[in-house]
Amino acid sequence: MGVSERKAKEKEELKSRILQAAKKLFVEKGIDQTTIRNIANEIEYSVGTVYVYYKDKNDILHDLHSQGFKQLGGEMKVLFNVADPMERLKALGKTYLSFALENPDMYDLMFTLKGPMDFLESMHQEEWNEGKGTFDVLRSTVNQCMETGHFSGHQLEPLSFAIWSTVHGMASLHNSQRVKGVNFEDPNTILMKAYEEFVKIIDRE
Amino acid sequence: MGVSERKAKEKEELKSRILQAAKKLFVEKGIDQTTIRNIANEIEYSVGTVYVYYKDKNDILHDLHSQGFKQLGGEMKVLFNVADPMERLKALGKTYLSFALENPDMYDLMFTLKGPMDFLESMHQEEWNEGKGTFDVLRSTVNQCMETGHFSGHQLEPLSFAIWSTVHGMASLHNSQRVKGVNFEDPNTILMKAYEEFVKIIDRE
DNA sequence: AAATAAAATGAACACTGTTCATTTTATCAA
DNA sequence: TTGATAAAATGAACAGTGTTCATTTTATTT
Numbered sequence: 064m065g066v067s068e069r070k071a072k073e074k075e076e077l078k079s080r081i082l083q084a085a086k087k088l089f090v091e092k093g094i095d096q097t098t099i100r101n102i103a104n105e106i107e108y109s110v111g112t113v114y115v116y117y118k119d120k121n122d123i124l125h126d127l128h129s130q131g132f133k134q135l136g137g138e139m140k141v142l143f144n145v146a147d148p149m150e151r152l153k154a155l156g157k158t159y160l161s162f163a164l165e166n167p168d169m170y171d172l173m174f175t176l177k178g179p180m181d182f183l184e185s186m187h188q189e190e191w192n193e194g195k196g197t198f199d200v201l202r203s204t205v206n207q208c209m210e211t212g213h214f215s216g217h218q219l220e221p222l223s224f225a226i227w228s229t230v231h232g233m234a235s236l237h238n239s240q241r242v243k244g245v246n247f248e249d250p251n252t253i254l255m256k257a258y259e260e261f262v263k264i265i266d267r268e
Numbered sequence: 269m270g271v272s273e274r275k276a277k278e279k280e281e282l283k284s285r286i287l288q289a290a291k292k293l294f295v296e297k298g299i300d301q302t303t304i305r306n307i308a309n310e311i312e313y314s315v316g317t318v319y320v321y322y323k324d325k326n327d328i329l330h331d332l333h334s335q336g337f338k339q340l341g342g343e344m345k346v347l348f349n350v351a352d353p354m355e356r357l358k359a360l361g362k363t364y365l366s367f368a369l370e371n372p373d374m375y376d377l378m379f380t381l382k383g384p385m386d387f388l389e390s391m392h393q394e395e396w397n398e399g400k401g402t403f404d405v406l407r408s409t410v411n412q413c414m415e416t417g418h419f420s421g422h423q424l425e426p427l428s429f430a431i432w433s434t435v436h437g438m439a440s441l442h443n444s445q446r447v448k449g450v451n452f453e454d455p456n457t458i459l460m461k462a463y464e465e466f467v468k469i470i471d472r473e
Numbered sequence: 474a475a476a477t478a479a480a481a482t483g484a485a486c487a488c489t490g491t492t493c494a495t496t497t498t499a500t501c502a503a
Numbered sequence: 504t505t506g507a508t509a510a511a512a513t514g515a516a517c518a519g520t521g522t523t524c525a526t527t528t529t530a531t532t533t
Binding site for chain 1: 380388400423438451458463465468472
């Protein structure tokens with residue numbers, strides 16, 4: 064049946080248009096300044112149509128959050144070429160931080176806002192596959208670092224978590240406007256300098 | 269004049285009652301589930317009255333954020349007794365992290381939510397004194413660590429920022445439900461283990 | 474061309490933060 | 504005590520939000 068296939072494709076396409084409109088408006092005027100009516104208006108459909116394709120606003124937030132993880136995952140995959148695990152670890156951190164600074168709204172959606180997580184819960188889906196997948200990349204890299212003699216005396220899981228926390232903390236403080244309140248240098252500069260201090264420390268491990 | 273003094277005191281008192289009602293409701297049912305009408309109801313006044321004492325909701329959020337910093341500041345002051353700066357630094361981190369885990373809503377208000385910062389901006393008050401004061405405690409401690417031979421080859425400001433980021437990152441990931449999505453241990457346990465890894469690392473510095 | 478299924482609609486609902494003309498209460502002077 | 508004045512409290516009204524769902528429009532099949 065060619066008709067139902069075409070219909071499925073059209074549905075997928077309109078859903079994707081809704082998502083891209085949402086992303087555009089989020090970046091343009093912020094997530095909580097973007098309403099369902101705005102999104103509907105952007106694609107020239109009615110409010111009701113948005114609810115045909117998405118359960119609720121959190122559904123949209125979660126879908127966009129997943130898209131963000133695909134992008135970040137793609138940028139991280141490039142670094143699989145880096146043979147030395149320690150070099151790869153440092154590069155991963157830099158990539159992660161750059162992603163956060165360049166896509167603050169997306170980063171918020173992926174790692175701070177409740178919306179996407181509330182959606183998972185409402186679907187009785189307890190697994191956060193996107194987060195787990197990304198953390199796996201970090202953990203396996205740290206594991207290889209340990210296998211090549213680094214981080215001796217450390218525990219893999221908590222250490223990986225501490226490293227994640229460090230870069231996430233930088234991104235998060237920057238994103239929530241807490242950096243500029245404390246230091247009057249350009250926030251991006253102080254952030255990158257802080258990352259350099261982090262690199263100095265783990266370079267000795 | 270005794271009358272105007274008494275009036276000023278009464279005003280101060282009612283304002284404080286509004287704040288405490290807000291805090292109670294925030295903890296009970298979450299910040300964005302708490303409405304001005306809820307708060308007014310809690311103290312048995314009308315909505316309008318709340319707006320006599322607070323400019324808007326962000327004003328309340330900011331006031332509560334300041335109260336949180338007073339509490340955290342108090343808990344940190346206790347550690348001034350610890351003579352060795354390195355020991356003090358580690359204790360500061362633990363106190364900071366414990367505060368975040370025990371007062372998640374307050375921590376959110378202090379270090380994540382836009383509300384309090386938006387209020388400052390709306391008041392044309394560019395300085396974030398609460399954050400600066402707290403960061404000063406960390407920086408001066410790190411400075412003393414460096415003066416006693418630790419962290420050689422590091423820069424004070426970015427290093428302090430990196431340390432802040434590490435503990436904030438732990439608190440933030442926990443607070444936004446991202447820890448339990450990735451690791452099925454008790455989130456508090458993995459968090460404390462991660463902090464121990466952090467301690468191991470800076471103990472070598 | 475009629476019957477059926479699928480998709481899109483937008484008015485309506487219950488809620489939000491916020492305003493401000495009006496009412497109530499307290500203070501002070503005659 | 505009374506009337507004038509100032510201060511404080513009020514809540515209806517406004518413009519906005521996310522969400523629902525009976526109704527209408529469009530497309531497909533018979």
